[in-house]
Amino acid sequence: MFKLLIVEDERITRESLETLIPWNELGIGEIKSAKNGQEALEIVKSYTPDILLCDVRMPRMDGIEFSKRLKNIFPKCKIVFISGYAEKEYLLSAIRLNAIDYIEKPLDIEKIKSTMKKVVKIIEFERKEEEEKERLKEHYNESIYYAATQLVQQLLKDHTDYSIFQKYAAEHFLTSTLDVIVGFVDWKAEEDHLDGIVSKEIYNQVLGQDFTSRIAVLFSFLSQNSFVLIYSEKSEIDINKAANILKEVFLQKGEICLMVATSIKASQVKESIENMLKILKKNVFYNGFGNSYTYEDFVDKREQEINFDFEKFEEYLKRDDVKRAKDEIEKLYFWLKSNQGVEIEKVKNIFFEMLLIAYQVGRQRKITQLLDEAGRAKKWREIEQKLTLNQLKEVIYETLDGIFELFTTRGNLNRKVYQIMRFIEENFYDKHLSVQKIANHFYFSPNYLCSMFKKATGKTLNDYITEVRIEKAKQLLKDNSIKLYEIAERVGFGDPNYFSALFKKKVGMTPSEFRERYYV
Incomplete structure (x- = not known):
């Protein structure tokens, strides 16, 4: 059974989530809740959630900030966001945090149940996968392939003990300078990405031609799409031949792009690999796969700004x-x-x-x-x-x-209705904008206009006018130098008091409260 943490500032919503969902049936046996991010941080000091169900907008500490902090503490915790808003900044933040889903309010119990079933399946799969990896790891540790991979990955960590690599280089490479190849691969199929099998094949290809009592080659995948080969200059196979071996191994599995560097000092291997990966990634992005580059001859392009209309x-x-x-x-x-x-x-x-x-x-x-x-x-x-x-x-x-x-x-909004919506968006500031004025502009009777618009959009024409004006007002509220009565005038309201009352009815808070909460 898994552990769930609910973070929601609305008490009724929070309590409903705790009591109305059959959590045990979903594989969730323990639940704790908090009304904001700060309270949740106190809870996780003594509670390790497997799943976080979190509102995005909350007082004191919002859901995005809390989720970032939680991920730093428990990186494997799965996140599901809930919100009444579908704004770009929140959607992008959710993506960057690898959120499993983003559920919009008002909440639907069946949607929550189906989402949680999906999350539980993901956790179960990952745990089984981790167990399998651990089993393979114990076996693979006995081989030189895994030992070499571990060494390369340790080398590239921020806080590695570099003396371990120096000792290995002195014993096995028999030289103070090394050749390095980094590469990116675009797999033809996901099942082709089998680190152990590919690594072993590369070792067999290289060492089969240059096998001595000392292992003079290190190969490792650095991610699903990137790898590195560290090679002794004293090897009988030159770096170009090693590059060709890599191309042959990957030929049936996908496209690759390589960057070759020669005579790298052992003390500079880590820095060189990181720079090569950065440069090669950029070249792959712009020029695609199939090319090979030489690190020493490469000159990076100057950063430029994008202009897109x-x-x-x-x-x-x-x-x-x-x-x-x-x-x-x-x-x-x-x-x-x-x-x-x-x-x-x-x-x-x-x-x-x-x-x-x-x-x-x-x-x-x-x-x-x-x-x-x-x-x-x-x-x-x-x-x-x-x-x-x-x-x-x-x-x-x-x-x-x-x-x-x-x-x-299947366009279920006909062109004429779309033109009406555009007309409203372009004339929302007009205090005299009305059903009659719009009907006159498009040569419709008011009754026909209202009926057609409601049938196509599901909302009344007046509701849509109000919706557009409220959204424009929200944008203007970002600028603290604009007075509230000026905003009311700019979005087509002659009476500032009526504007404030309508804004509160639609948004749940007054314009002043909205500005103070989000933009002050």
């Missing part, structure tokens, strides 16, 4: 002009390929933003098939895992094609 991109999407939207992506793609100076994370953030805009346009059209939180989180993780710029572009194209297919084949 998000407003133009969004406008093309809203006009159903997917070709021009893709043209904007192509311009960015070729600019990045030409310059190659932008850090990978910055590029991925740009593509995250594109996805967010595409999903926002889809949400405005009431296209729901691609827009659940789990689906979005999965797509963002997919972007995070991509190794090349070309792969990244294909993910975006695939997503845009999927959304626009729904627009054309």
Whole structure:
């Protein structure tokens, strides 16, 4: 049975979660709860949760900050966020924390149960996997392959005892300088990623031709997609032949990209490997796989800023002009390929933003098939895992094609209603904006207009006008220099008191309270 920690500031919600869910049936036998992050931190001093069910927005310490701290203490704890808001910053934070799911309020018991079943299965699988790894580890420790892998991984840790590696180098490499190859691999299939089997095959290939009483080669995977080979200069096989052996081993399993360095001082191996990995990762990202580079001849490109017109991109999407939207992506793609100076994370953030805009346009059209939180989180993780710029572009194209297919084949918001929504978004500041004014603009009777809009969107026209104005007001509240009565005027309310009352009704707090809570 697993342990659960619930962190939720709303008492009724917190107590409902504790009492209404059949936790025992889900494999969860012990539950503790807290009303905010600080209280939860006190609890985890004496309680080790397997699962965290946590609200995102809470007083004193929000769910994101608490989850970061909890991950530092218990990195294996699985996180499920709950929130009444689906904002980009929270979604991205959830992804970076490897949250399993993101459940929106109002909470649905069946959704919570299904999510928890999934989390329990993940934990059970990981524990079985850990047990299996431990079993294999005990056996593998007896071989030189595993011992060498351990040594390389220890070498690259921040606080390793470097004297261990120096001793090994003196005894086995018989030289003070070493050759190093680092590589990235793009596997054809997940099952091809079998560290032990590939490592053993590489050792057999290399040592079969250069076997002495001293093991003069170290090979290790550093992650699922990266590896390093440390090689003695005194070996009878030169570094280029070793590189060819690596290419042959990986040929049937995927594509690789290599960087070779010769005559590296043993005392500088760690720093050199880290630099080589960083450089090679960037080259793989921009130029793809299949290339080989020489570390000594490499000159890094100067960092440059990206300019991408998000407003133009969004406008093309809203006009159903997917070709021009893709043209904007192509311009960015070729600019990045030409310059190659932008850090990978910055590029991925740009593509995250594109996805967010595409999903926002889809949400405005009431296209729901691609827009659940789990689906979005999965797509963002997919972007995070991509190794090349070309792969990244294909993910975006695939997503845009999927959304626009729904627009054309199942678009449950017709073009005229979309034009009405755009008209409201462009004229929300008009104090005289009304059903009658909109009906006159589009040459509809007010009754027909209201009926058509409600049927297509599920909400009344006046509700949508209010919704747009409230969202615009929230944006203006970020600027503390703007008075509340000015904000009311800017979003189309002639009476500041009415604006405040309506804002509280829709948001749950007054404009002043909202500003103080989130932006002061």
